[in-house]
Amino acid sequence: MNAGRWRGLGALLMALAIATAASRAIGAEAPAPYRMPPPGQALFDHLHNKIVHFPLVLTLVATAALLRARRRPEFEPVAFWLVWVTALSALAAYFSGQAQAGDFEPGPKEWLVDLHRRQGIAIGVGQALWVLSLLRERTRRYAWLLGLILSVMVLAAGFLGGLVAHGE
Numbered sequence: 198m199n200a201g202r203w204r205g206l207g208a209l210l211m212a213l214a215i216a217t218a219a220s221r222a223i224g225a226e227a228p229a230p231y232r233m234p235p236p237g238q239a240l241f242d243h244l245h246n247k248i249v250h251f252p253l254v255l256t257l258v259a260t261a262a263l264l265r266a267r268r269r270p271e272f273e274p275v276a277f278w279l280v281w282v283t284a285l286s287a288l289a290a291y292f293s294g295q296a297q298a299g300d301f302e303p304g305p306k307e308w309l310v311d312l313h314r315r316q317g318i319a320i321g322v323g324q325a326l327w328v329l330s331l332l333r334e335r336t337r338r339y340a341w342l343l344g345l346i347l348s349v350m351v352l353a354a355g356f357l358g359g360l361v362a363h364g365e
């Protein structure tokens with residue numbers, strides 16, 4: 198084959214490749230719109246990702262209530278029940294987190310999930326002490342301090358949890 202024919206064949210192949218790519222681009226369909234899953238699935242799928250909002254926000258709110266109760270004793274019952282509800286929500290976060298941990302094991306984020314699990318355990322112990330601290334007169338006056346420490350701990354757990362869920 199002479200050089201002219203080779204050039205012709207090259208041009209033909211090039212045109213064929215361009216035509217194929219163009220037809221694919223035109224034929225490519227936009228992704229279908231999101232369809233709502235059944236309510237049960239929507240509520241309970243990835244439960245941990247939903248529940249964690251409670252211990253995060255409630256720890257901050259209960260701590261604020263305890264700080265307020267130092268000057269205004271009428272806030273004490275509110276703070277007391279807020280701490281209880283917070284501890285229960287942390288328990289729910291713990292078990293729902295354990296249930297989802299398997300999705301990352303084995304995997305590149307296994308070590309991060311382990312670290313995050315330890316945060317969850319430390320928070321669980323801290324929350325139990327927080328509740329107990331309110332049951333005795335002697336320790337009740339330090340509950341606000343425990344609240345501040347736990348606030349930092351849940352925020353740190355939220356940060357690592359976010360990396361587990363979305364870190365790339």
Ligand code: HEM
Binds near residue numbers: 246294355363
């Ligand atoms: C009170 C304690 C805990 C808090 C405050 C917490 C907080 C969080 C947060 C904020 C996220 C990100 C959620 C999102 O972006 O949608 C997350 C994800 C996650 N956490 Fe926790 N967590 C706690 C305990 C635990 C425990 C004990 C485990 C057990 C290993 C765990 C396992 C996970 C897993 C596997 C994910 C990723 C879920 C996914 O997106 O599939 N967490 N956590």
